[in-house]
Amino acid sequence: MNKNLVTVLAVALLLCLAGCALAATPAGVVETGTGVSLIPASSWAETYPDEYATYMATEANSQVTDYVADYPMISTIYEGMAFNTYYSSARGHFYCVADVTETGRPHKLANCFTCKTADFTHMVNEQGVSAYTMAFDDVLANVNESMGCYTCHANDPAQGNTVTHTYLADAMGDDFSKVAGQTAVCAQCHVEYYFAPDTKATTLPYTSLAVMNPDDIYAYYEAMDFADYTNPRTGVRQLKTQHPEFETYMGAGSVHASMFTCADCHMEKVTREDGTTFRSHTLVSPLDSESIMATCAACHADLPGFVHGIQEKMEERTIAIGYKLEELTNKLADAVAGGQYTEDELNAIRALNRKGQWYWDFVFVENSEGAHNSKLDNSCLDKADALIEEALSLFKM
Template identity: 75%
Template sequence: MRKLIAGMFVVCLFLCVSGCALAATPANVAQSGTGVTMIPADQWENVYPDVYASYMANQENSEVMDHPTEYPMLATVYEGNAFSTYYGSARGHYYAIQDLLATGRPHKLANCFTCKTADFTHMTLEMGDSAYALPFEDVAPDMKQDVGCFTCHANDPSTGVTVTHLYLANAMGEDASKVAAANAACGQCHVEYYFDPDSKATTLPYVGMGVANPDDIYAYYQAMDFADYVNPRTGVRQLKAQHPEFETYMGAGSVHASMFTCADCHMEKVTKEDGTTYRSHTLVSPLQSETIMANCAACHADLPDFVHGIQEKMEARTIAIGYKLEDLTNKLADAVASGNYTEEQLNTIRELNRKGQWYWDFVFVENSEGAHNSRLDNSCLDKAEALIDEALGLLQL
């Protein structure tokens, strides 16, 4: 109890101090229309040498982990979706195009480039939404730059962050002024999204931050009767969550959302010998940075230990529920094949499976493994587990 009160005290204190500061600096939004130009990253090297060097250092982060080997249940849980065969974990932005070409997932349209290259962002600003539906192969030769200065600053880094991925501006809607620029910068890609079935445009499943949460997003997908893929054995019309770091970190339950931005924890502020500072553009884990951890030390004596503790519990829970989902998938497939169930009974179970997988996937594909918002993640896993258990309970014939 004492611990709880002490914790609440510091949280309240900080809500005021930086909550106000954060709200003061929303991002700009890029202009669209014919004649939009793009200044490539290397043109900024002489103007911002330190930032440029730190941006280029993202190349050093080249490790990649292969999820299907580590999580064998994925072949079943994602059956019917190309993710079941290759799902590399995130690594440096510099490798975004290369990794996209290597996935072995079938690519059809240019919309796959949405989060990979500033060249495509430029194209969407110039052409509008029709760029998303262009054939992948037609566009690929022109995609040369990865995530560039243009992605987060348009053509003028001196004016702060500019949102160039307009679907994010649409999704934030009237709440845009409440979202700190350094959160919006990353929310351009680290979000849940879908391709509009008609226009093929990359779209976020919400308008307004109040509905940027797993419950309302599910309701949004239900209302439009959306499915990413259909499991061939069970007939479940499944949703594939993407990387909802933005929604998770900004969502209810987040301890630090009004205190720190993505940049505070992933881009260190470097003080040079002459006393001037700049924002490093090498994206790091806060646990890799002495400079960032110095800002946490007052409250977290051993941050790595604390974070790893949260992550280990979340991973163990996620994997355990993943196996339940695998079990449900196999049992439902058997039930479909058995002929013992009416279509109506099967549809009830399919709906539970669809929803349970959604909540599970929302946690599984979020890259912080619980560190961004363990309360939200745990509430998703609670819901997933209850739905899966209910479905398994109906499969007793």
């Protein structure tokens, strides 16, 4: 190791010891029960003009692409659920409500508002899980804002970060206090979740950090015999993974999980004219922020080049395995229709298809394309590939 690198690492370690201690401040948890109120974002515009203005600025990122056009294999892989005809990419937080109401996917229940609007979060906090089964359109009539200050601060931003989606605190158990508040608030939505079969309540598939990984989550779904949808042609009871950014970033193999919070890389610190600082509430890619990149420069001379290199390789692998999964789906559909296989033979292939898709989807729908934890993503793709190959080897011709 050369001397400069040693110095850099030593300084980084010291910064981290100081920074990590601060970063480990956990979030509070919102008060729930009859009569709890919601202060809308607009009420904070004068008290916190900079946070408010930067929060409103997420409107600028209106760009959205349709994944079904970009990744044609998902029209087959997701057959049996609405994502196979319309699945848009993420854009600014400002658009959460517009995107959930204007998709080509119809919604019946209000639980789809879980990650979109503070008004619904408040309803859950006031009336309990029965809010999840209210009619989508009835709730829409009472939606006034997208994500609000309430979402991450409850009714008092001066108190720091507060989690208002209580299912997160429930899923973390005693580990909740080990998660930095600036990460926990993001984990309210950037996580894998499911709707509990009986109450339709948004629920996370784990009970502690130790079992918050793709293998144990799969075991959790197996134990409850859960499926999000059934592919109509193959009869495979499939799982639909959803944006597991938190699980991926915090997972085994993550280089930076103990050094940086989500906010460190996605909410830049801005210095005002008077020298004081605030957090920009426009969630950006670190590659779009000079000031965030400056904090990385000691170790990453060319951060964009480094990140794009990881992402290109991950995309290439994900697409290649996605095509294999499409091939498996079509072959299995033919086998089901053809009648030359026993039900036991078909079930053996179905089981491999279900599990292979789980590991593939875990990477496909994670929004950083490998940047958060390429080691974990590659191990998921290794597993997906092996399971799909094994399934393909079971066909008689």
